[in-house]
Structures are given as structure tokens and as C-alpha cells.
Amino acid sequence: MNKFQRILLYLFLLLAGIGMEFELGFLSQQEFSQANGRDLVLNVAVLAVIVIPLYLFIKRLSKRLDVPLLVLWATMFGGAFIAGWLSFSGNSLIDHLNSHLIKDVSTFNNWTDALTAPFAEEFFKALVAFWLLIILGRKDLKSILIAGFGSGLGFQMIEDLGYVARQTRSSDLSAVTEAINRISGGLASHAVYTAVVSVGAFLLLSQCTKQKEKLFGLWCVVSTVANHFLWNSPFYETDHRINILVGLLFAVQVGTFVEVLLFTKKSPDLNLLKKGSSNKEKG
Template structure:
């Protein structure tokens, strides 16, 4: 009887999880379910009473929503290519994107308002109006998105560099879509902009800045955490996490309004590290990013340990686990 019960338990994907995993899953689902209410609950705001005006209101809003497909479709094509080359399952892409769409956005709105109140109490109104977003948004939003990536990968039981990269990209894009939908409702629909103004605002403010935005920021921050904690490359992790913080902060300063040249320079702060990390992790499993520095290699050679540990660290995730005893199923 005991062997049959053990066999049944081994086939149950939830049977081996501990109590803290279930507590985390409960909190995750609770925050996830609040997201749609907070996201779509305010889309009927305004003082429109006539049916014709109400219809025009929602037609303009839906038109602007559809314009976001200009960056969503290429993004998912890019993610599909990345996950197929990296061996990341499709369900992780869906889960990470949905989590980024519904979890960190509404929390960030509340925390940004609280941080704004604290800054106004500690500084002047002029400072807050000019530099407040550059101080608040990077710290609050990047932290919440990164915590969402940690929750998704922790509940799923996936810890490879490719999982951190793809999970960060999808959580960031989910957050980006949530933010863009909110801006459209606030600045376009509720402000009663006409058709021409609504399209121009959406294309100029939201779509044009989507090439290097939250999805690259969160991907870099997630890879930085992977380097810092999983690969013990703390200096590289700290340097890599600075790129999204600096780019995000610069985007929220008056420099972003100084012209296309300054916008391009701000984008390059995050674009170049992202492309390097994406190429190394997607095709080589992060060998260069996680490889020891030359000084450490020389020190290993001097002590007669010619890199057995280094070779194991540089190996792809599938190669690391070769020859080990079978492990219980992980994730959802």
C-alpha cells in the first residue's frame, strides 16, 4: 500500500510542495485577481451623458488600444524566436505576461502616489514637478516588476538564465501594456480628445517609446538578479541593474523632451546591455556573463584546479544536470 501511495504522490505536481509555497501561491492569486478590477474598473470615468458622445468616447479609446498592436505583435514574434532558441516553455511566456499585466501596475500606482506625497513633504513642489518622476518611478516600478518575476519563477520552480531573461521580458511587456492602457484612458478618453488628437498622442507618447522600455528594463534587472544570486557574479549583477535604473530615470527627466538625439542616447543606455545579455543567454546559456574573470582563472590554474568548477558554471542548464539523480517535478 505504501509504494502505491508514494507513486501517486510522485505523479501529483502539487503533492511535494511545502506550506510556504501554498502561502505564496495564495498571495500571488489574490494580487492577480485584483489586477483586472483595478485595470478596467475606471474605464467608465468622465461626465459624458449623451449616447452619441458615449459611443464616440469608447470608439476613440478602442482605436487607441488597437494601435498598441504595432509593438505587441513584433514583441511576441521576438519572444517566440527567443524562447524556441532558448528552450523556454510557452506557458511561462503566458504566465509571465499575464502576471506583469495584472499584478505590479495597480500596486505601482498606489506606491507612486505615496512616494509623491513624501517627496512633497521633504522637498519643494518645483523639485517634485521636475524630478519627482525620475526619482519615484525607477525605484518603485522596477522593484515591483522584479518581485513579480521572482514570484513567477519561484512558483514555477525555474531558475535558469534563459528563464530569467524571458520571464523578465514578458513581465515587463505586461506592465508596459497596463501602463499604456491607463495613459490612454487618462489622457485621451477622459480628456475628450478628438479622433485626430487621440491617435497622435498614442503614437507619439506610447508607441514610439515602446522599442526600449519596460520589457528591456525588467529583462536586464532579472538577468542581474540571476548573475548576483545564482552565478555569484555580484559586480556584474550590480553593473547590469544600473542600466535600467539610469535609462528609466533619464526618460522621466526633462532630457527626454530635448529632442530625438537625447531620446536615442537614453535608449542606448539600456539597449546595448540588453542586446549583449540577450545574445549571450539565448545562444550560449550566459557563458560569458557567468564566466569567472581572468584573474580568478589564473588563480585556479596556480592552485592546480584548472577550472572544473568554471566549466560546470559555464555549462548550459541542461548540461549541468546531466548525470545527477532524478529530481521530483518542478513548477506548476
């Protein structure tokens, strides 16, 4: 590990320490009744219905692609305790800026989630993935796929925990509904979002990709941000049980993720740098 990697490691640990207190320290200070405490444990167990299969899937894929599990575990940790609170700060900053541009209170409230989360969250989750790969000295496509999924899954877990904990504290009934709601959108959510965005950014930044591959990378980034935007927008809400937009968003996001998997399987060792640049860097 060179000096630059050590600096990045200590900075990572510094931000993670802040994040652990921000996420878990805040929850530990909340006052739950004994009944609510039992409900919280139950509701978190309900969330495991989506979290455990996602984890087992990416763990198996990591082994098949010969990517060390350290990449997955480290990025899950970073996604939970670095991307989480940095995204909260980024969302708050964008919210503040938007409040000066959107004067109508109703319009602001309806669109605030769509105008903040897709931009701040996708940036910081992908940043964590690339950050850890630099620390670990990995520059291949298969590693960024695992790192992106891991960062998104860690973020998804801590976000789900926060939502359910708040609902459990405020209402005995709504937390169960919230847990089920998080599961219903859990497959085409942050883990898949970040995997696709990270691979897309990799293809755009790589010195080894062709124009067609860079266009695919651009599609991965733009389509995911647009998907996240629409998912958080008022267009998502409907009084009907059959929501065509939700089906479309799900199909496009999961379909793009499948394309990313197929592309990675075809070129798992695609490098971020050209061999000459990589050798020069090592020297």
C-alpha cells in the same frame, strides 16, 4: 508543488484579482461617448504596432531556449495585474515622502516621475518575474530572461492602455498623439527594462556566478534604473526634434539587452543555486 509554492500561488492570485479590478474595473466605470469608444478601439489597435512584434519576438525566443510558454503567459499576466497596481501604490508612497523633502512645487512636479517610477516599477516588475519562477520551480537564467521580458511586456501593455484611455476620454485628438508617443518609446521600454533588470538581479544573487558576471549583473540593474530615471527627468524634454540624450538612452538600453541575450545564449542553464544546495532543497 510544495506547500510554500502553493501559498505563493494563492497570494499571487489574490493580488492579481485586486489588480484586475484596479485596472480593468476602473476603465469599465469610465463614461465614454460613442465616438470616443470607437476612437479608443482604434488607438488600442495602433498600440498593437509595437506590442505584437515584441510578443512574437519573445515567444520565438522562448521556444528557442526551450522555456515553457506558461512562463511567458503567466508573467505577462502578473506584470499587467500585479506589478501595475503595486507600482502605482509604490509611486504614490514615494511621492508622499518626496513632498515632505521637496518644498518647491515646480521642482517637485518636474522631478516627481523620475524620482518614483524607476525605483518602484523596476522593483515590482522584477519581483513578479522571480515570484512566478519560484511557483513554477524554475531557477535557470533562460527562464528569468523570458519571465522578466514577459512581466515588463504585461506592465507595458496595461500602462499603454491606461494612458490612451485617459487621453481618449479627455480629447478626441490627443489620444492618437499619445498612442504614437507610446510606440516611439516602446522598444526601449518596460519589456526590455525588466528583462535586463531581472537578469542582472539573477546574476547578483546566483551562487554560481563569478565576479565578472556579478559586475555585469550590477551594470544591468544600475544602468537600467539610471536610464529610466533620465527618461522620466526634465533632461529628456527638448524643443529640438533631434535629441541626443534620447538616442544615447536608447543605444545603451537596447545595447545592454543585446549583451544580455548573448550572455544568456552562452549560459542558458546557469542556475540560481549551486547543485548541492538545489539537491538539498529537493530532499
